[in-house]
Amino acid sequence: MGKNGAEILIDALIAEGVETIFALPGGVVIPLFDRLYDCPLKVVLVRHEQGAGHMADGYARASGKVGVCLTTSGPGATNLTTALATAYMDSIPIVAITGQVRTNLIGNDAFQEADITGITRPVTKHNYLLRDVKDLARTVKEAFHIASTGCPGPVLIDLPVDVTTSVLDGEVNNEMQLPGYRIIVKGHPGQIKKAAQAINDSERPVLYAGGGVIISGAAEELAKLARKANLPVTTTLMGLGCFPEDDPLSLHMLGMHGTVYANYAVTQCDLLIAVGARFDDRVTGKLDAFAPKARIVHIDVSPASIGKIVTADIPVVGDAKQVLGQLLKLVEQRERKGWLEQIAQWKREFPLSYDRQAKTVKPQFVVEQVREVSDGDTIVVTDVGQCQMWAAQYYGYSKPRTFLSSGGLGTMGYGLPAAIGAQFACPDKTVFVIAGDGSLQMNIQEFSTAVGNKLPIKIALLDNGYLGMVRQWQELFFNRRYSSTYLADQNPDFVKVAEAYGAIGMRVEAKDGVRPALEAAMQVSDKPVLIDFRIDPEENVFPMVPAGEAIDRMLSRMA
Amino acid sequence: MEKQILSALVENKSGVLAHVAGLFSARGFNIDSLAVGETEDPRFSRMTIVACGDEAVLEQVRKQLDKLVSVVKVQDLSRASRVERDLLLVRVNAPPGKRSQVIELANTFRAKVVDVGLSEVMIEVVGTEDKVQALLDLLRPYGIVEMARTGRIALMRSSRG
Numbered sequence: 001m002g003k004n005g006a007e008i009l010i011d012a013l014i015a016e017g018v019e020t021i022f023a024l025p026g027g028v029v030i031p032l033f034d035r036l037y038d039c040p041l042k043v044v045l046v047r048h049e050q051g052a053g054h055m056a057d058g059y060a061r062a063s064g065k066v067g068v069c070l071t072t073s074g075p076g077a078t079n080l081t082t083a084l085a086t087a088y089m090d091s092i093p094i095v096a097i098t099g100q101v102r103t104n105l106i107g108n109d110a111f112q113e114a115d116i117t118g119i120t121r122p123v124t125k126h127n128y129l130l131r132d133v134k135d136l137a138r139t140v141k142e143a144f145h146i147a148s149t150g151c152p153g154p155v156l157i158d159l160p161v162d163v164t165t166s167v168l169d170g171e172v173n174n175e176m177q178l179p180g181y182r183i184i185v186k187g188h189p190g191q192i193k194k195a196a197q198a199i200n201d202s203e204r205p206v207l208y209a210g211g212g213v214i215i216s217g218a219a220e221e222l223a224k225l226a227r228k229a230n231l232p233v234t235t236t237l238m239g240l241g242c243f244p245e246d247d248p249l250s251l252h253m254l255g256m257h258g259t260v261y262a263n264y265a266v267t268q269c270d271l272l273i274a275v276g277a278r279f280d281d282r283v284t285g286k287l288d289a290f291a292p293k294a295r296i297v298h299i300d301v302s303p304a305s306i307g308k309i310v311t312a313d314i315p316v317v318g319d320a321k322q323v324l325g326q327l328l329k330l331v332e333q334r335e336r337k338g339w340l341e342q343i344a345q346w347k348r349e350f351p352l353s354y355d356r357q358a359k360t361v362k363p364q365f366v367v368e369q370v371r372e373v374s375d376g377d378t379i380v381v382t383d384v385g386q387c388q389m390w391a392a393q394y395y396g397y398s399k400p401r402t403f404l405s406s407g408g409l410g411t412m413g414y415g416l417p418a419a420i421g422a423q424f425a426c427p428d429k430t431v432f433v434i435a436g437d438g439s440l441q442m443n444i445q446e447f448s449t450a451v452g453n454k455l456p457i458k459i460a461l462l463d464n465g466y467l468g469m470v471r472q473w474q475e476l477f478f479n480r481r482y483s484s485t486y487l488a489d490q491n492p493d494f495v496k497v498a499e500a501y502g503a504i505g506m507r508v509e510a511k512d513g514v515r516p517a518l519e520a521a522m523q524v525s526d527k528p529v530l531i532d533f534r535i536d537p538e539e540n541v542f543p544m545v546p547a548g549e550a551i552d553r554m555l556s557r558m559a
Numbered sequence: 560m561e562k563q564i565l566s567a568l569v570e571n572k573s574g575v576l577a578h579v580a581g582l583f584s585a586r587g588f589n590i591d592s593l594a595v596g597e598t599e600d601p602r603f604s605r606m607t608i609v610a611c612g613d614e615a616v617l618e619q620v621r622k623q624l625d626k627l628v629s630v631v632k633v634q635d636l637s638r639a640s641r642v643e644r645d646l647l648l649v650r651v652n653a654p655p656g657k658r659s660q661v662i663e664l665a666n667t668f669r670a671k672v673v674d675v676g677l678s679e680v681m682i683e684v685v686g687t688e689d690k691v692q693a694l695l696d697l698l699r700p701y702g703i704v705e706m707a708r709t710g711r712i713a714l715m716r717s718s719r720g
Binding site for chain 2: 178
C-alpha cells in the first residue's frame, strides 16, 4: 500500500533537513498529527499559533535554516497572519503549513474554513492550496526552495484534510516546476567595475549595510572590504551584527534612532555604498535631504528594491557575498585620513549618552549590563518599541545572527516566541529577550512552551508601566497627553506570573540590583528567568529624528 | 500621465489573477484595463495590463510583477512595435427613425450589428483603442444602453529581418 499525504509530507520535510516544527493541532490536522506522534521530527506544542509563527521566524534568523510551523484551518491559520507578515517584511525563510477543510467543502463557508491563501497572498512570498496528493512532494520542495533563495520569505502551504488522508497512486514525484522563478546571483562585471572605481575615487565614502548582508552570509567579505578601502560602516537595525560594532570603522546604527555620527556621515558623504539594504523610511528620513552630496551604489539581490525609493547611480543586482567578494579584488587600499578624523571627532563630540549618575534604574544601563554578562555568541531577541531601540543602541553586536528583531513590521509580542525558536535552533547559546511590559503581554502564554521545554531563556523586562514609544511621541509632540498609553495600574505582578508558569521571577528596583540579578539568571540552565526591571518611567530614546525630518536634524537629550 | 502597456506571461493557475490584481491595489497603482486569456501553451496565460502613470512608476510595477513566482516574463510594450486590439459590445438606442444612421456609422467603422431589438441594436467593434473610442463617442448621442469592453490585448510585431 502506498503512502498517504501525511506520510509524504513528513518524508518531504525530513528530506529538506527539518528537525523541529512549531505546531498547534485542530480538527482538520488530526490525521497529520497522528503520523507526527511517532515520527523523527521534534514537534513543539505552542499555545497560540502566532507564537508558532514567530518561533519558526526566530529559529530561521538564529540558524539560517528554514523555520517550519504547522496549524489547523480557520482561526489557526488566520492567527499566523501577523507572524507571516513579520517574516515577509524582514525577508525571513519560513514554511507555514495550514490545514484546510476537505477539497469539496472549500468555498462553502464550512466549519473552521478560511481563505488563507487569499488572506496571506500579500504577506507571503508565495503560497499554495493543494488539491491533489500527487502534487504534495513537489510543492514542499518548491516551498523550501522559494523560501530560502533569492530574497527569502515566508511560503504557506494550505493542506486540505482529504489530501493528507489520500493514498498516492504511483511514485512520489518531487521534480520542481518553477518556470517563473529566477534568482540572479552573480553581479554584472561591468557594474561591479564601476562600483569599484567609484569607491577608489571617493573621498568620503560610507558603507550602508542591511539585513541582506546577514542573509547572504557576507560579513567576512564586508569586513575585508571595509578595512582594505577604509570605508566607515553603518548598519540598519536589520544589519546589526554584520560588522563588529567595536571596530573603529563602525558608525553603529543610522536612521531615526541611530547615532549622530552615523547620520552626519551619511549626510556629508560623497559616495554611499548600500549593500543588502532597502532605504526604508526609518533610515532615510526626509528623502530629498538623504545623502544629498553622494553618488549611490546599490547592491541588492532583488531587482525590485533598486530604484524603488532612491535612484541608484550604480545599481548592482546580485548576491551580497558574491558581489562584495568581487569588489574586494578591485578596490584599492586608501587611508582616507581626513574623513576618518572627521568621523572620530563627531564620535567624540556626540556619543550615545544617558544620565549615568541617575539613581533610578536606566534601561540603557540594563542593556549594557546584559552585554557584560554575555559572551560574543549570546543571542539578543527584542520586542518592539523603546526596548528595541535601547537594545539596538547600547549592546554592541559583533556577530551576525546575534540580534533578532522585528524591524519591518515592528510586531509587539515577537520577543518571547522568537527567543524560544532561537533557543531551539541554538541550544548551546545564551538567549536573552529584551522586552517591554506592553510587548511581553502579547504572547505571554508562550511561557508555557518555554517552561515545558526547559528552555533557559533570560527575559530582561524593561518595565516602565507604559507603551513607551508611543508615550515618548505623546510627550514630545502631543503635549504629554498620554492617551491610552498608561499600563502600570493594570499590569500584573510579572514575578508572580513567571512563577505561575513554572519559571523563575525576580524584581529589580534599584541600580545595584541589576548586575546580581543578571548573574543569578545566567546560573539557571533548565527554565526561563524573568527579571522585572523597574526602569525610569519617562526615559526617552535619543537621538531621535522626528518623522519627515532630515536625518542630520535629530533631537538629542539636551532638547 | 502616460498610459503604459505591460504584457505578462503567467502560470495558468487559480489565484494568479488575484495575486497580480492584489499587487497593483496594494501598491496603489491604477489599472485602466486587464485582459487575460490562454496562450499556445496550456501551462501559461497572457495578461495584458494597461496602467496609468509615469515611467518610474511603471518600472516599479514591472519589477514587482516580475518578482511574483507565478509570473514567468514581463514585457513593457509601451514603446515597442506592436499590434493592439480592444473589443467592444455596445447596445445603442436605435428606434425606427434613427436605425439606418446607426448602422451606417457601424459600417463606416467596419463594425458589425450582432443583435437587433425593437428599439435597439447591439454593435460589435474591434480595433485600436482610438478607433473604439471614436465610434463610442459618435454613438453616444443616440443613447448607450449598456456596454462591455475587453480592454486592450497586444502582441509584439515579428521581426522582419
